[in-house]
Each structure stands twice: as structure tokens, then as C-alpha cells.
Amino acid sequence: MRRLSVLALLMVLFGGGPxxxxxxxxxxxLTWGGAYEQSQRAAMFAPFTQATGIxxxxxxxxxxxxxxxxxxxxxxxxxxxxxxxxxxxxxxACAQGLLEPxxxxxxxxxxxxxxxxxxxxxxxxxxxxxVQLVFATVIAYNDDAFPGxxxxxxxxxxxxxxxxxxxxxxxAPVGMLEWALRSYGVPRSQLYDLLSxxxxxxxxxxxxxxxxxxxxWWRGGAEPVEQLTSGHAAMATGFNGRFxxxxxxxxxxxxxxxxxxxxxxxxxxxxxxxxxxxxxxxFIRFATGAERLGDMANRISxxxxxxxxxxxxxxxxxxxxxxRAHMPTTDRHMATAxxxxxxxxxxxxxxxxxxxxAWLALGEKQSAKADQAKSEGPRND
Amino acid sequence: xxxxxxxxxxxxMSLVGLTVGAAASLASLAFIDALFWLNNALLVSAYSxxxxxxxxxxxxxxxxxxxxxxxxxxxxxxxxxxxxxRGLGPPxxxxxxxxxxxxxxxKSGVASTLAALxxxxxxxxxxxxxxxxxxxxxxxxxxxxxNLMVRDLQSVAIACGVAAAISTAFNAPIAxxxxxxxxxxxxxxxxxxxxxxxAAATGYVIANVILQRPPLFLVEFAGVEHGHEFVxxxxxxxxAAYLAAGFMGLIxxxxxxxxxxRLPAPVRPGLAGLVLGLVALQLPEVLGVGKETLRFATIEGxxxxxxxxxxxxxxxxxxxxxxxFGFVGGVFSPALLIGVMAGALFGMVWPxxxxxxxxxxxxxxxxxxxxxxxxxxxxxxxxxxxxxxxxRNYDLTIxxxxxxxxSNLVAYRIFGRSLFDVQLAARGFDLxxxxxxxxxxxxxxAENVSQxxxxxxxxxxxxxLTARLNAVGRSEAVVIGADGVFQGHIRLQDVVxxxxxxxxGAVARKDELVFRETTTLWEAMDRIRDFVGEAVPLVxxxxxxxxxxxxxxxxxxYMEAVHDLRREENAAA
Numbered sequence: 001m002r003r004l005s006v007l008a009l010l011m012v013l014f015g016g017g018p019x020x021x022x023x024x025x026x027x028x029x030l031t032w033g034g035a036y037e038q039s040q041r042a043a044m045f046a047p048f049t050q051a052t053g054i055x056x057x058x059x060x061x062x063x064x065x066x067x068x069x070x071x072x073x074x075x076x077x078x079x080x081x082x083x084x085x086x087x088x089x090x091x092x093a094c095a096q097g098l099l100e101p102x103x104x105x106x107x108x109x110x111x112x113x114x115x116x117x118x119x120x121x122x123x124x125x126x127x128x129x130x131v132q133l134v135f136a137t138v139i140a141y142n143d144d145a146f147p148g149x150x151x152x153x154x155x156x157x158x159x160x161x162x163x164x165x166x167x168x169x170x171x172a173p174v175g176m177l178e179w180a181l182r183s184y185g186v187p188r189s190q191l192y193d194l195l196s197x198x199x200x201x202x203x204x205x206x207x208x209x210x211x212x213x214x215x216x217w218w219r220g221g222a223e224p225v226e227q228l229t230s231g232h233a234a235m236a237t238g239f240n241g242r243f244x245x246x247x248x249x250x251x252x253x254x255x256x257x258x259x260x261x262x263x264x265x266x267x268x269x270x271x272x273x274x275x276x277x278x279x280x281x282x283f284i285r286f287a288t289g290a291e292r293l294g295d296m297a298n299r300i301s302x303x304x305x306x307x308x309x310x311x312x313x314x315x316x317x318x319x320x321x322x323x324r325a326h327m328p329t330t331d332r333h334m335a336t337a338x339x340x341x342x343x344x345x346x347x348x349x350x351x352x353x354x355x356x357x358a359w360l361a362l363g364e365k366q367s368a369k370a371d372q373a374k375s376e377g378p379r380n381d
Numbered sequence: 382x383x384x385x386x387x388x389x390x391x392x393x394m395s396l397v398g399l400t401v402g403a404a405a406s407l408a409s410l411a412f413i414d415a416l417f418w419l420n421n422a423l424l425v426s427a428y429s430x431x432x433x434x435x436x437x438x439x440x441x442x443x444x445x446x447x448x449x450x451x452x453x454x455x456x457x458x459x460x461x462x463x464x465x466x467r468g469l470g471p472p473x474x475x476x477x478x479x480x481x482x483x484x485x486x487x488k489s490g491v492a493s494t495l496a497a498l499x500x501x502x503x504x505x506x507x508x509x510x511x512x513x514x515x516x517x518x519x520x521x522x523x524x525x526x527x528n529l530m531v532r533d534l535q536s537v538a539i540a541c542g543v544a545a546a547i548s549t550a551f552n553a554p555i556a557x558x559x560x561x562x563x564x565x566x567x568x569x570x571x572x573x574x575x576x577x578x579x580a581a582a583t584g585y586v587i588a589n590v591i592l593q594r595p596p597l598f599l600v601e602f603a604g605v606e607h608g609h610e611f612v613x614x615x616x617x618x619x620x621a622a623y624l625a626a627g628f629m630g631l632i633x634x635x636x637x638x639x640x641x642x643r644l645p646a647p648v649r650p651g652l653a654g655l656v657l658g659l660v661a662l663q664l665p666e667v668l669g670v671g672k673e674t675l676r677f678a679t680i681e682g683x684x685x686x687x688x689x690x691x692x693x694x695x696x697x698x699x700x701x702x703x704x705x706f707g708f709v710g711g712v713f714s715p716a717l718l719i720g721v722m723a724g725a726l727f728g729m730v731w732p733x734x735x736x737x738x739x740x741x742x743x744x745x746x747x748x749x750x751x752x753x754x755x756x757x758x759x760x761x762x763x764x765x766x767x768x769x770x771x772x773r774n775y776d777l778t779i780x781x782x783x784x785x786x787x788s789n790l791v792a793y794r795i796f797g798r799s800l801f802d803v804q805l806a807a808r809g810f811d812l813x814x815x816x817x818x819x820x821x822x823x824x825x826x827a828e829n830v831s832q833x834x835x836x837x838x839x840x841x842x843x844x845x846l847t848a849r850l851n852a853v854g855r856s857e858a859v860v861i862g863a864d865g866v867f868q869g870h871i872r873l874q875d876v877v878x879x880x881x882x883x884x885x886g887a888v889a890r891k892d893e894l895v896f897r898e899t900t901t902l903w904e905a906m907d908r909i910r911d912f913v914g915e916a917v918p919l920v921x922x923x924x925x926x927x928x929x930x931x932x933x934x935x936x937x938x939y940m941e942a943v944h945d946l947r948r949e950e951n952a953a954a
Contacts, residue, residue: 184680184681184683185600185601185679185680186676186680187595187599189595190672190673190676192428193426193427193428193672193673194427194673194676194677196426196427196428196430196431196673197427197431197665197673197677199673199677199683199684200427200673200677203677203680203682203683206682344428344431347431347432348431348432348434350435351431351434351435
């Protein structure tokens with residue numbers, strides 16, 4: 001009897017009590033779809049369900065914090081539990097009270113017993129989120145679009161004379177400003193200082209203006225790959241793992257320009273007020289373990305955020321492609337990478353959005369005027 | 382024995398280079414970090430201002446209040462703790478090294494550095510390199526206290542500190558090395574060269590290799606494409622010289638204006654801060670060191686011609702005001718900024734006048750930057766090397782070289798070698814004719830005074846004088862009044878025809894050469910040229926005779942000083 005109660009206590013402690021086993025619970029995870037979500041399903045979600053019996057449901061998320069704000073504004077308890085979000089967004093969401101505070105004690109030690117504070121990369125532990133992987137937003141191009149000279153630099157993205165063709169850009173003021181300014185030769189270390197000035201912003205948008213007619217927009221991470229492979233775009237910005245998947249696993253004619261790769265961090269966070277905080281924490285502990293992170297990195301080329309997992313990066317699980325060379329964190333890629341300044345991002349959220357929308361509206365006005373001029377043209381003749 | 386001595390010297394000098402270099406380098410990094418921290422905390426930097434872009438009233442208040450309050454604090458620090466009642470900088474380093482006198486006290490130095498930090502932290506339009514040079518001087522000056530029994534230790538240690546500070550701040554060790562020689566030491570002896578090189582390299586290693594600081598200024602530039610552009614660089618150099626001279630003249634003018642204002646000295650920087658803040662409301666570019674503006678000036682299309690012209694004028698005016706009204710800081714960074722904008726302006730304007738091909742504004746911006754800066758700090762070689770080390774671009778360096786040389790030539794004619802030298806000259810230390818004159822100009826002839834002379838009272842008779850002179854075998858005497866005041870000078874050969882009962886006061890010659898306490902060795906040498914007697918009387922401020930200076934002693938003093946200099950300049954180890 002006594003032994004049984006100890007067992008029962010243990011089961012309650014570890015969250016796998018009889019009641020939980022009786023009524024199946026599900027965890028709702030917001031994540032990014034496509035090859036990335038597939039990799040997560042194989043490396044994290046399925047093993048978690050297998051280990052705990054808890055099902056994972058995913059909801060499509062394209063970044064930003066409006067989606068979270070809108071969801072929390074709805075009456076009743078939130079339906080979403082865990083969010084896979086970019087660190088800058090997590091900081092902004094945390095500051096606005098959209099996330100639960102993060103308890104670092106839930107994290108597991110490395111397999112050889114190194115404490116998480118040591119094992120995770122610097123700056124991984126946030127107030128509301130834990131960084132799990134490093135990814136890069138990069139520029140890629142369709143090899144078929146440039147049979148001769150290949151584009152190599154960020155500046156080439158804006159050079160539609162030498163490298164004609166449509167440019168697929170994310171419809172959000174993320175990355176585009178840095179690249180625009182970088183194309184003027186501004187050193188990587190000075191980008192955010194210059195973007196903090198009115199003049200810097202103006203220069204960046206002026207550069208974007210010069211390719212305005214060639215831009216096609218994307219929102220979800222899978223779209224730029226499709227735009228490139230379908231031939232709709234000659235160059236596209238996008239997440240490096242998606243391009244890796246299309247290029248290496250699916251054999252599409254896509255090449256990545258690593259110059260100016262924007263390094264960012266994905267982190268796990270728990271939505272404010274969720275009823276399943278206990279299993280959300282259990283999931284984060286599981287998904288950030290060295291083994292799961294290492295497995296993830298051998299499926300899609302995103303760098304794990306803990307050292308014990310980095311040592312597990314080897315060959316791709318199905319094709320056997322060596323993964324290290326494709327990681328955004330290899331020395332060769334780091335040498336020209338732009339480290340995204342999260343602090344700047346969270347401080348300039350409203351400003352960037354406002355400037356970007358104004359710029360879009362200006363373009364619409366201009367094209368409307370051009371259309372009007374065209375339609376008025378014949379009448380004058 | 383001699384070998385052991387020089388081995389000791391080599392070891393000590395190298396260790397001094399290493400320790401002073403490391404300390405100056407770390408202190409410089411700490412200074413720069415503290416400065417950036419203040420700039421961010423006080424909403425001076427663009428990076429910190431952008432987070433309040435939705436609250437323009439708060440930004441405007443900070444823009445006006447921060448420099449004003451900062452100026453008042455600077456005024457207090459300087460008036461309370463700096464004995465010299467002004468910011469210390471490169472001129473003080475030059476003076477200490479050239480005259481081998483002690484630099485201002487450690488306490489003054491620390492207070493001046495603190496005042497510079499507050500000035501720069503609050504966005505005053507002054508430079509960071511002047512204070513960094515003084516920080517190096519301060520640390521180098523400490524070596525003298527160690528009593529290491531090595532000649533020229535103070536000069537070399539100060540040069541080491543300065544070289545390490547510049548090497549660290551610019552990530553440019555060669556420029557640091559050359560700056561210490563060109564501006565501070567003003568000679569190239571191997572004895573100084575070796576430890577200064579060690580210090581500059583140490584600064585570089587600490588900044589670059591250990592702490593991995595990003596380079597201060599990177600420029601991507603393909604190259605000068607057209608030969609005729611070199612002529613334009615030379616023309617630009619000449620124009621830059623006038624701009625530099627104007628800048629220096631304006632600083633001097635602002636200093637005189639400040640003196641004339643009926644405002645206590647500690648309040649003056651506050652007033653300058655207020656005016657600066659008001660200007661910055663319209664032109665935020667004038668605030669602080671202006672790193673962003675420095676970069677924008679090398680980007681085609683970042684500024685229009687009008688904007689550049691207005692900014693050059695505004696930066697000139699507010700910098701002169703800030704320096705003249707007592708903010709503590711240098712003139713190097715403002716000169717860089719004024720130069721780069723003027724250079725970009727030149728690069729944009731000449732193609733409108735001359736229909737010739739050109740290679741964009743980058744080379745003109747860089748040439749302008751260096752051509753304005755080098756005459757201000759009096760360091761053509763250093764500025765050329767800074768371009769080379771910062772851009773690692775050969776073409777750009779050659780272009781800058783042409784502009785820098787012409788600018789220095791012209792600016793020397795119209796203003797002087799550098800702002801530092803002109804400021805020192807105003808303090809009575811003139812380096813324009815070289816180190817010899819400067820050092821002889823601060824050594825007092827009183828050091829060579831002799832008490833071996835005959836003094837007679839004015840009411841004594843000529844007969845008594847003759848008897849006394851004959852007894853000691855001399856021909857000259859000094860005549861003094863009852864209070865010891867100099868009454869004249871008598872030479873035996875001039876009075877042979879006078880009756881022996883004549884009182885000395887009636888025949889003493891007063892128009893003969895007399896040295897005063899303040900007479901320098903340089904003046905003494907100049908004045909004894911036509912002197913025919915044995916010794917020149919030396920009198921104090923109240924006219925009392927302190928002794929005589931024999932002609933031979935003046936020449937000996939001169940020879941010693943010059944010999945000392947030559948020995949220092951040619952010392953091997």
C-alpha cells in the first residue's frame with residue numbers, strides 16, 4: 001500500500017498520472033509548416049507522443065506577434081499552448097505579456113551531465129522563451145535563371161540589370177532593410193546603427209524602390225521555394241533549411257547565396273494562460289534535449305542551440321548528405337553573415353511596420369497613377 | 382660593464398613598452414565602451430533614439446537637456462579638479478616630452494579624462510582621440526615614478542602610451558607607432574622606436590586578437606579608375622587646407638569669444654551644450670562623434686549637395702564652439718567628419734563643372750577626410766597610414782597621400798604646423814623652428830648663473846673699484862643700490878680717464894645687456910651675439926642682482942641642451 005502511494009506520487013510528479021493516461025490530452029503547437037514542420041514531426045512530435053501518449057496538433061504560424069495578440073483577445077481560454085517563435089518576436093511578445101514566464105529549471109542536462117546554462121549557446125535563455133536552433137534567412141536563386149554569370153552577393157539581389165528576373169521577398173519588414181543597406185557597402189557591424197537614422201531608412205527604402213516592379217511577395221516559409229522552382233521568381237529570400245531541403249533532398253536547381261545571411265534564433269515559448277502549461281513544459285524539456293535537437297539537425301539544416309546537440313550533427317537521416325557544410329553556423333557562412341539584432345527589432349517593431357506599409361501604399365499609388373496615365377493615353381490621341 | 386648596462390636598458394624599455402602599451406590599450410577600450418554606454422543611456426546615439434521615435438517631445442527634451450547639463454558637469458569637474466582649469470590633451474603630452482618636464486598631475490589627468498568622458502557621453506561635438514592620447518600620456522607618465530634609472534624614460538613611456546591608445550582606438554598599429562613619433566616624440570631614434578613599436582603592437586593584439594573588436598572604419602572601394610583624378614585629389618588637398626585652417630582659426634576665435642563673455646568659466650560649456658542641443662533639433666548629425674554620418678558620406682546619394690554644405694558649416698561652427706567654450710575633447714574626430722563631408726561634397730560638385738569621368742564619391746570622401754584632418758593634428762604620415770590600415774586599399778592610400786601632402790603644405794603656410802603647435806606657441810612654447818629652439822626656449826638662463834662677480838655700491842668711488850678689481854685681476858663690476866637693485870655695469874677700460882673720486886653711480890652704464898630671471902637660453906644666445914664683456918648680470922623681477930652669467934656658461938648651456946637632443950635622437954638602445 002505504502003509502495004503504491006509512492007509510485008502514485010512519482011507518477012503525479014512526472015506528469016504522467018493515471019488521470020492523464022485515462023483522458024488523452026493534446027498539445028497545440030504553433031509552427032511554420034512545410035519541410036521544417038515535417039522534420040519537427042519526425043524528430044520531436046512523434047517521439048514525444050510515443051513517450052508520453054500526448055498527441056501534438058499543429059497550427060500554422062508565419063511569425064510576428066499579431067496572431068498571438070488576436071488569439072488571446074478572443075473570449076475564453078486560449079486554445080494554443082506552445083509557440084515556435086523567432087527570438088525577437090518572443091522578446092516583443094514577452095514584453096507585451098503574451099507569453100508565460102519561462103522557468104529554466106524545466107530544461108534537461110546534457111547527456112554527459114552539463115547544466116543547461118553551460119550547454120546552451122549564449123543568450124539562449126530568455127525571460128519567456130528558450131532558444132532551440134539557429135537559422136538563417138538567405139537569398140537563393142534558380143540556377144536555370146542565370147545560365148551565365150551567377151549572382152554571389154547581396155548587392156546582386158538588387159541588380160536587376162545584370163541579373164534580371166523577379167525577386168521573391170517576404171512581405172514583412174524583416175531582413176529587407178539590412179540587405180538594402182548592405183548593398184551600398186555598409187559593413188555588417190554598422191547596419192543597425194545606420195538603420196536607426198532617418199537617412200538610413202530612407203536609403204534602404206530607396207534601394208527597395210529600385211526593384212519594386214520586380215518584387216513578388218511571400219508570407220509562409222514554403223512559398224519562396226515554390227516560387228523559385230516554378231520559375232515565378234529568379235531570386236528569393238527564404239529560410240535556409242527550406243532551400244536546403246529543395247536543393248539537396250529534392251534535387252531542385254536552387255543555390256543559396258550565403259553572403260548577408262541573416263542569422264536568427266528559433267525559440268520555444270508558452271502562450272499566456274494556457275490550461276496545459278504542465279505538458280507544454282514537459283514538451284519543451286523533451287524537444288530541447290540533446291538527442292532530439294541533434295536528430296532535428298540531421299533532417300533539416302538548422303543549427304542546434306546547445307553544444308551537446310551540435311556534436312551530433314552528421315549525415316542526413318535519409319539521404320546521407322553530410323549536414324555540417326549546410327549549417328548557417330559553419331565558419332565559412334558565419335564570415336559573411338549578419339547577426340540579427342533582436343533588441344533593435346523589438347524596439348523598432350511599430351516603426352518598421354509603419355514605414356513598410358507606407359512604402360507599399362506609395363507603390364500602389366504610383367502604379368494606380370501609371371495605370372491611369374496608360375488608360376488616359378489613347379483618349380488624348 | 383657597458384654591455385650589461387645597455388642590456389638592462391633594453392629589457393626595461395621593452396617591459397615599459399609592453400606594460401604601458403597593455404594598460405593604455407585596456408584603458409582606451411574602457412573609455413570607448415563607457416562612452417558608447419553613455420551615448421546609449423543618454424539618448425545621444427541614433428540606436429538609442431530610435432526606440433523613442435514615437436515620443437518626439439521626449440527626444441527633443443533629451444537633445445537639449447543632455448548636452449546642457451553635461452556641459453555644466455564638465456565645467457564643474459574642470460574647475461574643481463583640473464589644476465590647469467582646462468581639458469588636457471595632445472599639447473600637454475608634446476610639452477612634457479619635448480621639455481622633459483613633468484606632465485600635469487595625475488589627479489588633473491584623471492579629472493580631465495572624466496570630463497572628456499562626460500563631454501563625449503553627452504554628445505558634445507568634440508573628438509575622442511585627444512582624450513585617448515592624453516589617457517596614454519597619463520599612463521605612460523606613471524613609468525617615471527618607478528625610478529628605473531633609464532635615460533629618456535618619461536618621453537619614451539609617454540610615447541608608448543600614446544601609440545597604444547591610437548593603435549587600439551583605430552585598430553591601426555602602424556599609425557599608432559608613427560603618430561607617437563611624428564606628433565609626440567618628433568624624432569626617430571631606435572631607443573624610442575623599439576619600445577613604442579612593442580606598445581603599438583600590444584594595443585593591436587589586445588583590441589583585435591584578444592577582444593576581437595570590429596574595425597573602426599571599413600570601406601569597400603574598387604579603385605581609382607582615371608589618371609586625371611589624381612590632379613583633382615591635389616586640388617582637393619589645397620581646398621582642404623583652407624578648410625582646415627578655417628577650422629583651427631574658428632576654434633581660436635571661439636576661445637577668445639568665450640573669454641570675452643561675462644560668464645564664469647564653469648558655466649560656459651553648459652551654454653555651448655544648450656546651443657548644440659538647439660542646433661541638433663534640426664541637424665541631429667552634429668551630435669557626438671558622428672560615426673553614422675562618417676559612413677553615410679561614403680555612400681553615393683545619401684546626402685544632397687545642399688545637405689552636405691549645411692552640415693559642414695554646422696559641424697565647423699558647433700565644434701569650434703564646444704572646444705572654445707570648454708567642453709573637454711579633441712579635434713581629430715570632428716576634423717574627420719568635416720573632412721569626409723567636405724570631400725564627398727567635392728566629389729559630387731566637380732563632375733558638375735568638369736565633364737570628366739570619375740570613380741564615384743568614395744575616394745574624394747576619404748581624401749577629404751584625411752586632407753582636412755592631417756594639418757589639424759600635424760601628422761601627414763599618420764593620416765596616410767590610417768587610410769592604409771583601415772581600408773587596406775592601396776589605390777585609396779595613394780589618392781589620400783596626394784591630397785594630404787598638398788593640404789599640409791598649404792595649411793602650414795597659412796596657419797602653422799598643427800593646432801597643437803599653435804596652441805603651444807600661444808603658451809610660449811614654439812616648435813615651429815624645430816625642437817632645438819623649443820627646448821632652448823623653455824630652459825632658463827638662470828640655471829647657468831654664477832656668484833663669482835664683483836659688486837660695488839653706487840656711492841663708492843671709482844678709486845676703490847680700481848683697487849678692488851686690480852687685487853683680483855678682473856676688469857668688470859656690477860653696481861648696486863643700497864637695496865641691492867641693479868644700478869649699472871662698469872668696465873675698467875671705459876673709465877680710465879675719469880677722476881678716482883667719481884662715485885660709481887655716475888659712470889655705471891645702464892644700457893648694457895642684462896638677463897632677467899625669465900630670460901631663456903634661446904634669447905640669451907641670441908642677445909650675446911654682440912656682447913663684448915665677460916659676464917652678463919642677472920636680475921630678478923624687482924631688479925635685484927642674482928648673479929652674473931658668464932658668456933662661456935651661456936654657450937655651454939646651449940651646447941649641453943643641443944647635445945642632449947642629438948644624443949636622444951640618435952640613441953640606439
